[in-house]
Amino acid sequence: MPEDRAVPPLRIAVFGAGSIGCRLGGALTAAAAVTLIGRPAAMAELDRTGLTLTGPGGLRTEARPATAVDASAAAGADYVLVTVKSADTADAARLLAPHLDDRTTVISFQNGLHNARVLAEALPGRRVLAGMVPYNVVRSGPGAFHQGTAGRLMLERADAAEPFAAAARTAGLPVELRGDMPRVQAAKLLMNLNNAVNALSGRPLREQLGSRPYRLVLARCQREGLAAFRAAGLAPARLSPVPARWMPAVLGLPDALFRRIAAASLRVDAQARSSMWEDLRRGRRTEVDSLQGEVLALAARHGLAAPANRRLLELVRAAESADAPPSWSGPDLLAALDGQDG
Template identity: 80%
Template sequence: MPFTPPEVLPVPGTDTTVDRTVTSGAVPMTKEPPVSEDRPMPPRIAVFGAGSIGCRLGGALAANADVTLVGRPAAMAELDREGLTVTGPGDRRLHARPRTAVEPSAVAGADFVLVTVKSTGTAAAAEALAPHLSAHTVVLSFQNGLHNAQLLRDALPGRPVLAGMVPYNVVRTGPASFHQGTDGRLMLERAEAAQPFVAVARAAGLPVELREDMPQVQAAKLLMNLNNAVNALSGLPLREQLGSRPYRLVLARCQREALAVFRAAGIGPARLGPVPAALMPAVLGLPDAVFRRAAAASLRVDAQARSSMWEDLQRGRPTEIDELQGEVLALAARHRLPAPANRRLHALVRAAESTPDAPPWAGPALLAALDDVEPR
């Protein structure tokens, strides 16, 4: 599988934005100097479950690695036809043409396999991958939820599996086009096996932070992801939704319940931003003007940013509500604690999954619905 280095072209009018056009297997237009036998081969990376997050990561990594995206036939056909375009945050733009595939066998020989399927597909992904993973392949789980890395370890004995976390929001904006609406650093379990991937990712413009507390990081991410349901039901961009106190009060109630069950389970969420996890519900409850000043970083998202759950509802796909609010409910049941806000949102998202074109919820109505105070 030949690998052609990327062509980097400056975009007129800016000195910070580049359009990276990356083509795997292309014939160069000009004669290249002979490749030294001592020159290291680029790592082979397969992205299994190449949806919004997988395409964003794979598109960036294609600048410095031999990347194969493995996904649904229709999505891969779009990529083959259009090429992959990733925009944001801000005015950043990337265009790439990584290799695509629809069969799990395409991961054979990969140095790293990034698993980016939804949590509901983790067990099936492990079963599909198992016959094709090389002995040296490192599996990286960049998924929501608390248990996916362990599920992969249990299903892939003897193979290194590392937990990761993607902090930013990515949505599909058109055929083979994706937009990253927020910024942040990938987080990955600290291990020697991770070092080659980290080097390639950083060289490709993907900041990575190695962590020794990934269970705590994932718990903190779950707290933030409890907003996915609120955003999906609101129908609003994230910035607008988070700027409205009634929606934030819904999220605050969900987070308080989650923090209570985390304490009962002995889980201490990591601090991933300026506000400790325990104080997040109080900050969310501040009046809008005060919140805008106190949580300016939380609102530093562009106008297109929305949750992946909103996109799932728009496209008629199953959501990850069981791995978010559902995870809180499972822990609450285990420790005999109430979680009515999370239970109500879980039910509302389930209803939205089965009701195409359901109208969005206004903030006050959604807040009232937590207690069934008034009809919608």
């Protein structure tokens, strides 16, 4: 009789155990040996409370992944998921570099256009894949993370992606492998232009997107983003029933009509918020440079102006150093785009 040798589970390290890292890493414990690497206080809390994940369809899972506070815990992992904010990506790569060898595939599950490239440049010889998380996750209490919308992870198609995708599916995380990740990231960036609008509004996503003045602000940002992508020859992928190029016009519709046409975008928990709202509320630096700032940079490279994105970037910057979180009304924010804020 051949010896019954069980295949060892995949080893997955998550670098940057915050909302997305805990959601993905916590779920993946069902199919892999997971280590969450995060800040000492956050990891001590998880060791104390364990992880509770809640979400659409009555999702409620408890998990107790291993935790660590040092990048050395990623040594020997089959996969390292990078889930820090964009401004911390270069630092994450620097910290991980001495501990990774060619067994490891690094996956960036971050917003923005360039995180996978930043990782690849700082980790020469290692495989780096771009990923995309479509749903929002917020920390809802000690050790608790809530996913407010449903959706499929997207991941660059490659042989090295297959074992991860299989484990993720087993763990209840649907994954779609894509051959067009730059286009996927462009489409996601257009959606993420709403993060600033949402954060400045101080309101839940459903309420904010349900209100036309806020949508008109987003529409102006998206028009500038679409023009910049067009000039760069990058066609955003279609990630929602409404193609990205029609979105600004749809955003401008009266509320009742918008609710009918964009029902899928509004199918979010009543309390769901953007990750940038959470950053402002916790007094953290936001990712606005990788979102509005990315449109500004791309537009400038092609001789285009992007005044709405510039203005929102300035307002988010101001909010980052303000004493209290912002609560702009829709009409005031719209007026602020034209420099009329008072």
